[in-house]
Amino acid sequence: MPASTPPSDFEQALRANFAAAHHLARWLTRTQADAEDALQEAVLRAFRSFDRLRPENPRAWLLRIVRNCCYDLRKQQQPRDGDSTLEEEALPPDAAPVVGMRAEDPEARLLRMADANALESALRDLAAEYREVFLLREIEGLAYKEIADVAGIPVGTVMSRLSRARSQLRALIVDREKESA
């Protein structure tokens, strides 16, 4: 194909959001290879529906497809390795909010929040449903309505998941320090 062919609308939409798509896929799958598999499937699905849908918000649209492909891939893999990250029962208990807690040194807690390694491993431990809303909000900067579109859930659920995600992350970060102390 000659290099001079003008990029299609689809190609432009894909290129503009590819880094975000890759980043999300990398966070929602376990390995780089899995992320690439999911992305490949997502790009094909996106291509097939682009002309029909002409999405108003290509970013949210693409991230939604990527997210679904990551979950599909995980579903395929799950029976084999018995991964149960989706079981809400298996989640760590919610963090007690700072409010009403007897002060375990607030300054120290705040410092812990700045520890990128601790945050990264806490994010990995989080159930994917909570991880995705946190990433879409804090990294991709999506509004609640957009997150609702990407994850296919009501805005109210976005709010509650985000709130749980944040409190669980903080609990995991603080717990880890206690363990390593």
Add this chain to the structure above:
Amino acid sequence: MTCTEANRLIGPWLDDELDVRSAVELETHVARCGACDREKAELLALRHTARERLPRFDPPPGLEEKLLRGVRETANARPPRARRWMRDVGLMAAAACAAVVVTSSLQRRPDAGDGYLDAHLRSLQAGHLTDVTSSDQHTVKPWFQGKVDFGVPVRDFAADGFELVGGRLDVIGGRPVAALVYGRRRHLINVFVAPTADGDTPVRSLSSRGLRVSSWAEGGLDYRLVTDMASQDADQLVALLRAR
């Protein structure tokens, strides 16, 4: 406003999702309440760490181009491929009819390995090996899109000594089957993949006509690996295909 109420709203407030009136009320509360102020500071610290200091997974160079190329090839290849596919169906249906006449009197198991053995031998004839020739799984996988109605898991195992040669569409027992072709030294291996409604089954291997057939089902797909290479090599590839 109580601390419990405030606590619930601090997140949405920092996310710019709160209506103006609640935001003003909340701001007033937080300004006077040390605990809620600390909650706000922690959430902001978490956000800052997430935005500024978390590793950013950039796509590996070339991935975007590769995936776009795959899409273009799918788009361009579809119409002529479809016609050719029709022709193949015609030919193979004729062959299948003939085969059924011959074999039905001998055995009553239409799904036994014979169709796969034949397909393997047919593929070894000149020009029949692959419809899409590439060692790149990102080229072979999209090629199957629109030709079969199930996802074909395509992976290259060159690092383990099994190089992906390409893919092909066969018709076996009257239904379309995806064939993946791998090469190891001078041996060729066909891995046939087709959907099945049955559950997972463990690997069973048998030898027939100098070929070894290993079959199993996993994740709604039926796999048949056919090759003339040594059984331990065949078993190794089976293990690679089943591992994830």
